[in-house]
Amino acid sequence: xxRRETRLREFAASIARPYRRRPAVVAVEAVSRxxxxxxxxxxxxxxxxxxxxxxxxxLREAKARGVEITGETCPHYLLLSADDYAAQAGRIxxxxxxxxxxxxxxxxxxxxxxxSI
Numbered sequence: 001x002x003r004r005e006t007r008l009r010e011f012a013a014s015i016a017r018p019y020r021r022r023p024a025v026v027a028v029e030a031v032s033r034x035x036x037x038x039x040x041x042x043x044x045x046x047x048x049x050x051x052x053x054x055x056x057x058x059l060r061e062a063k064a065r066g067v068e069i070t071g072e073t074c075p076h077y078l079l080l081s082a083d084d085y086a087a088q089a090g091r092i093x094x095x096x097x098x099x100x101x102x103x104x105x106x107x108x109x110x111x112x113x114x115x116s117i
């Protein structure tokens with residue numbers, strides 16, 4: 001019984017911090033892999049829901065190599081941060097999760113640049 005209660009507490013805590021269950025490195029790897037497959041096949045590709053600044057690097061590198069790749073982000077990644085999960089008491093449910101605040105400015109800059117996203 002104690003083990004079950006411990007697991008339930010851990011699960012409840014993980015719901016409040018989904019950005020820890022789905023780290024940005026996984027998204028970076030996915031963008032890198034998609035860009036590489038696009039380069040190999042010559043297919044155009046569009047990356048959806050860019051949530052972290054780190055995802056911009058493989059996207060930009062692929063563009064520099066001539067890969068036909070574009071991307072987009074969403075308003076919640078620009079306006080909310082991981083701190084808002086606690087404040088919103090479970091009302092934020094997006095995938096990939098909202099990331100830490102330091103990701104917002106590079107995403108805004110990529111939108112302003114127009115060549116990045």
